[in-house]
Each structure stands twice: as structure tokens, then as C-alpha cells.
Amino acid sequence: GEDVEQSLFLSVREGDSSVINCTYTDSSSTYLYWYKQEPGAGLQLLTYIFSNMDMKQDQRLTVLLNKKDKHLSLRIADTQTGDSAIYFCAESKEDYKLSFGAGTTVTVRA
Amino acid sequence: DAGVIQSPRHEVTEMGQEVTLRCKPISGHNSLFWYRQTMMRGLELLIYFNNNVPIDDSGMPEDRFSAKMPNASFSTLKIQPSEPRDSAVYFCASCIVGVRDTQYFGPGTRLTVL
Numbered sequence: 001g002e003d004v005e006q007s008l009f010l011s012v013r014e015g016d017s018s019v020i021n022c023t024y025t026d027s028s029s030t031y032l033y034w035y036k037q038e039p040g041a042g043l044q045l046l047t048y049i050f051s052n053m054d055m056k057q058d059q060r061l062t063v064l065l066n067k068k069d070k071h072l073s074l075r076i077a078d079t080q081t082g083d084s085a086i087y088f089c090a091e092s093k094e095d096y097k098l099s100f101g102a103g104t105t106v107t108v109r110a
Numbered sequence: 111d112a113g114v115i116q117s118p119r120h121e122v123t124e125m126g127q128e129v130t131l132r133c134k135p136i137s138g139h140n141s142l143f144w145y146r147q148t149m150m151r152g153l154e155l156l157i158y159f160n161n162n163v164p165i166d167d168s169g170m171p172e173d174r175f176s177a178k179m180p181n182a183s184f185s186t187l188k189i190q191p192s193e194p195r196d197s198a199v200y201f202c203a204s205c206i207v208g209v210r211d212t213q214y215f216g217p218g219t220r221l222t223v224l
Contacts, residue, residue, distance in 0.1 A: 033212070042114075042201055043153075043215040088153070096141060096160070096207050100153040 135204030
């Protein structure tokens with residue numbers, strides 16, 4: 001099965017908070033990442049968290065890491081239409097390999 | 111910085127033709143990655159270069175695929191002969207392995223093989 005698992009779809013009302021969840025398998029991962037992919041575009045690095053951190057906040061983005069449960073989440077506050085995209089969770093393995101989830105498609109409705 | 115540059119952005123070719131995809135990594139980055147993205151398989155790592163040397167090509171699907179990195183600022187991914195099942199979006203990414211392994215992706219090349 002997948003090393004990194006995410007739910008496939010999330011629909012959220014504009015102005016609400018979005019929470020995207022991810023579980024990973026490798027407890028030795030050094031960094032965990034969130035990437036955003038807009039239609040027809042490449043993957044844009046949104047944020048990352050070092051494995052010895054529990055939380056990281058960057059403007060509207062909050063990353064929570066639960067190492068015990070190998071659970072990572074991304075919260076987007078005040079979700080806007082421009083946040084509609086596919087969000088990928090990734091864990092680093094073997095110092096260079098990134099293992100990606102299948103991506104969560106976030107749809108923001110008015 | 112211009113970021114990772116890929117060309118062409120779109121490529122349409124016929125089965126059996128040779129296809130060459132190009133990538134210019136971010137200046138100063140010592141590592142380059144080629145990925146393939148499809149609906150069925152998601153993002154797959156094809157090959158990884160460190161300091162212009164191929165380190166891991168275990169993801170290259172078959173002998174029809176080859177990749178080169180003749181210098182620190184240029185890499186190619188070649189498919190010869192191409193087949194319809196090669197249709198996908200191919201991404202190049204670069205980073206500084208050993209400092210912070212955060213990969214930065216190019217915009218991708220959408221390949222369609224008819």
C-alpha cells in the first residue's frame with residue numbers, strides 16, 4: 001500500500017478553515033512537507049516541518065505533527081478561492097527520496 | 111532566482127518517435143530529480159542525480175528511458191521509442207542534498223504520445 005496516505009477530496013466554504021490530514025510510515029523521516037499543485041502547474045513547496053517539532057505556523061498555514069501516531073495535518077485559515085488546488089503530503093526517506101501521498105483535492109465553494 | 115526551468119512545456123508526438131525533455135536546475139543546487147505524474151500512479155521518482163552523477167535510477171521504467179546530466183546546469187530525459195503509455199506530466203526538481211533536502215519543482219512537461 002501507500003507509504004503516505006491522504007484523503008482524496010475536501011470541500012470547504014470560502015472563509016472557513018481547511019484541515020488536510022496525512023499519515024506516513026517512516027518514523028525516521030527528517031522532514032515532512034506540504035506541496036500545492038494548481039491546475040496545469042508544478043508542485044509548489046508550501047511549508048515543511050522538521051521531525052523534532054510539533055507545530056509550525058506560517059501566516060494562514062499551521063502544520064501539526066504527531067510523531068507517535070505518524071500523523072501530519074495542514075490547516076489553512078480563512079480559506080480563499082485561490083486555495084483550490086491539490087495538496088500533497090511528502091516524507092523524506094533515504095536522505096533524498098520523497099515519498100508522496102496521492103494528493104488531496106481541495107475545492108473552495110462560495 | 112528563476113526557479114527550475116523545463117522545456118518544452120507541452121509535447122505531442124507519435125508513437126515510435128524520440129522525445130527529449132530538458133531541465134535547468136536552480137543555480138547552486140547539487141541534486142536533480144526527474145519525476146513522472148499520472149492519474150493512476152501519482153508521482154513517481156524516475157532518477158536522481160547528485161553532483162551530476164546518477165545515484166538512483168531504479169525508477170526508470172525500462173530501457174527506452176535514459177537521462178543525462180552533462181553539467182550542473184542542464185539535464186535531459188529521453189524516451190526512445192515513445193509509446194502511448196508514456197503520456198504523463200514529467201517534472202524536474204532540484205535541491206541541495208546534505209544542507210536541507212527541500213526539493214523545488216519545475217512547471218513540468220506534459221507529454222502526449224499518440
